[in-house]
Amino acid sequence: MAVKAFSNEWAKAFKDEVNNSTVYKTAGKGWKWTVGLVVEAEPANHFPEAKGIVMDLFDGEARDIKVGSASDAQKCDFVITAPYTRWKEVATNQLDATKGMLQGKLKLKGDLPTIVRYTKASQEMTLCTTRIPVEWPDEK
């Protein structure tokens, strides 16, 4: 059953996908920083307010993933920011997150060597989002 994009239900489904991933469990070993995803508002696409996804990831496990404000997400150790449409492209496998960051479509804040070291883990997290059936507000 589809969940609303970037809702609490979506966050729970995302957490479950991450914790069910053996690839992430291995690739995320040693990771100990929080990650915030800022989803910028796009009123024209029925996404009127920015949201923040706060991810407490530790040693290959998602301890918590919750939806809050953009400013909550901006307090994390690593912050990735993009407009709603870009995140939708990532979650529907139309945009590879690595390429998106190299192209500046996804803006990254945080220690670059660390994030590069965990490229495989971040790619698997992206794949986890693609496995969640989502109800997109601009497709209603």
Place this chain on the structure above:
Amino acid sequence: MARRKVKAKLDVDSRSEVVYADDEPSAFASMLGGLIEANVRSHPEKELDFESLKARVGIWVTDIDEGVTLEFKGGMLIVHNGLKPKRTLTIRTDADTVMSLSNLKIGLLGLPVYYDDVGRGVALKLLTGKLKIDGLLPNVLTLNAVTRIFSVQ
């Protein structure tokens, strides 16, 4: 040509610095410049390479059609958007392999490790033509130095 200095001297004892040739560095240029800057700043052994390396290294990412030229000038790096002339080496590959190159471990004698998972993947891409390095044969030592500076491992 405008050169935007984004980082002053890395520390009191070092001449090392990273600057951008373009007023608006591309996202890729900013990422590579930022990565190298952070690496050199936090690893003294990389700083030695950085201080001595003189080469123009192009990196072209085939699946995003973007590239940069890294102009190492012995303690200074100028990052250019796009490929510039008179390059010593040019690496052409996809975004994933660029990430793999920066994840190569450095082993004995400062040589990149090609026998672990990441190294084998890079070597396979080189053998199958998915990773192309123009100017490799006469510049193996330069490539090794660039790899050491670039590696986050």
